[in-house]
Amino acid sequence: MTGDLRGKLGAQHLPLRDQVLFALRTAIINGDYLPGERLTEDRLAEDFGVSRNPVREALRVAEAEGFVVILPRRGAVVASPSSGTVADMFAVRERLEALAARLAAERATPADVTALRELLDQGHEATERQDLRRVAELNSALHLRILQISGNPWLSSITKALYLHVQWVFRLGAAERAPHSWAEHIQLVDAIESGDGQRAERAALAHLGAAYAAAHENAEGGYQAR
Amino acid sequence: MTGDLRGKLGAQHLPLRDQVLFALRTAIINGDYLPGERLTEDRLAEDFGVSRNPVREALRVAEAEGFVVILPRRGAVVASPSSGTVADMFAVRERLEALAARLAAERATPADVTALRELLDQGHEATERQDLRRVAELNSALHLRILQISGNPWLSSITKALYLHVQWVFRLGAAERAPHSWAEHIQLVDAIESGDGQRAERAALAHLGAAYAAAHENAEGGYQAR
DNA sequence: AGATTGTTCTTCGTATACACTTCGCCTGGA
């Protein structure tokens, strides 16, 4: 609840509202604030050690991003990703990541490919070490990197936002996705390296399909709505 | 046990910040505030007749939506859509609207189709009357309706946001797109009615391709960056 | 009980204050 997040955010150069937004997003994704939980401005202000104004501004953005729902005159509650919308998210993500893969394949420089392989290696190693947390990090890093290589800022920002929500669902649904996804990742990077957009798209779709299946399993009863 | 019988009486009055956001978006899209123009909080507050707080909250959301850029400690300026990002926008939009068309085809009820045909008729009529403004409205309405029929809230909200930006570019680039697009629309609605997702996707892609060509022409020199 | 009326919590908007940055202007010196 209120305990562990109380830090002194008030000393940096970044605007407070951004720090609050970041902390809020993180707390929601990590499950420190659970779906349906009421978020009063005063409480958040106290949790983060700031005044209400930065909190309000952060809340509006969090609403725009879909992490909270604001009911007029009644305040904000943490949004509830229902298993219905998980399917919807993946349907969109599938298309977007397929496009990203294609663009990445068409535009990747040798240096880009090297960077991807590097992530792949680290991921493989972390998998051997059973360091699931690190595996998840590297998984994100790989996807984000591909997005960046795609060179399309719109695609990138939209997909990133979606990706955060996916992670949220994963966390709530407990276990991170297992090691076998790295085989798919290798396929994907191979395709990108080949420069064959079509093939990269297919690899992305295959990967997303598998990821969805996993997410769907986890989503069943991993959290309760309301 | 949290009571779920939400009365919806309070939902009609929208908060000032939302009205400000709406007005701000509209003003930017209409070109009342031009790209690069400085938006000081005091000025906006005065323009809209409210205090700084609602303005600030609206600005944060407008930033998240990509209509303004906020430079820390220096304030907000209207964002500048460069012709590079127009291509990027359409690349994404193509994928999203194709998905929307497919889902709509798979899920449309007869009533949905009737509603689409109604819009088509009105559009045709407005075109005859040379009422370009109304044509543009109906064009939006049609796309938005298809999004709604798709039944995927993520897809819907993301694409809507993108759509606003497209309109922005169109306005800045002067002339609305011409009458011939209605032929494509008819193809699209026919495809949706048929229930053939594949065909609906193809129709959407064809339409988007043509729209992009038009947008691209307009974008050349229709406005100046910075 | 069932309806009505308070009471309280909270949001929403306004207003004000102030530290601190940024920027443009101005002045003085080369």
Next chain:
DNA sequence: TCCAGGCGAAGTGTATACGAAGAACAATCT
């Protein structure tokens, strides 16, 4: 004339206080 550097205005970032109105809940009355 041109540059340097100082000075002050403008504007953001943040905090705080306050009043109004809505919603939820409790208490009270018929």
